[in-house]
Amino acid sequence: MVYRVLLAALLVLILPSLASGQRLSARNGHWEVAVHTRYTGEHSDSGEGGSSIEIADDLGWGFGFTYNINRRFSLGGSFAWRSANYTARIIEDVTPANTIIYSSRMDTSNMSLVGNFNLLEGGLTPYASASGGWMLLDTNIYAGTSGGCWWDPWWGYVCSNFPTTYGISAFTGTVGVGVRWEPAESFLIRGGYEFGYSSEDVLQTANIVRLEIGLLL
Template structure:
């Protein structure tokens, strides 16, 4: 599938670049380029779909989808980075709900969900120079929103002296916010003292009652450092 091919290309890039990284990093001008610097980045990511079977016969299938996000971090040393990262993906899904009562008919839902991930990550860069492979791990929380309304909408109206009567409708959906954690690896290139690029592969584990939902993601980050 597309994500697997993209992962293969990133692996080839990491292998070929790392071979030359040690020699390139000998240039004194690049030594400690990240040391004590703050950074922000935007990223695009591809999330691989999953299929899960639950006790009682219920199933959940989530499609592949692209998403986006951002991160804010601080380079504690030239090798250690601490950061907060937010990611949003809106994949299509199909859920089959099997009632406990065998007399009731199973129900299938096809819709689009929203997945909001908040992670606090620690990253270790193997080299102090501008081109370096790295590993990353972190934890936080993830909100999974079915976007299915869980009760009738509520409409409220009030009088505004300028606009007249104003009415708004609000509603809530079936959602859950769960503890999550992640681990990954990647390759970073500090283009200069201000710009950097990162490519990474991560697996995110979202804790649910039946165990965990495991999402594989491939990301490309574009960042500023100061």
């Protein structure tokens, strides 16, 4: 909630000066590439039988590409990844009084389609965005071994085993608002707030602060 209040106040303060007049952006009909960092706040969730999980806040990283259909609308793709500490509390089914607590790091990666709307046609403008895609999550919890055999051109017939971990995949998306600034004709900076959601209960919602730096091509 704090993120949204601060961002709304910022937009109210700068919007009158933006609308008063500025140069038109050169982004119309151009591609842009960007790298971004996303700060995701801590998250906790409760499961059945008293089980629970707490996920620490952390920074994630990513990159993306976007095509500006015109000065207001753009479509593109985004790739992101994040690694965060978590603590899980497990309640045994047979003996509920027995509790297991462990900590590890979970790795997530996302691939999304992104749409953006710029309120103004100038180089400094508020924007709104929405995305939808797929998330892969690795808990880094050991799940046994897997392996197989194959013919290698150097070593002949080779067999090997390797450890596996528990993981999930889920639909994920975001909606967000922020400010876009083009200090130079081919350079851009975007910053804002995003609300993230997922089809997986453990990571169903997230509060995200995003900073992005890119180039117009």
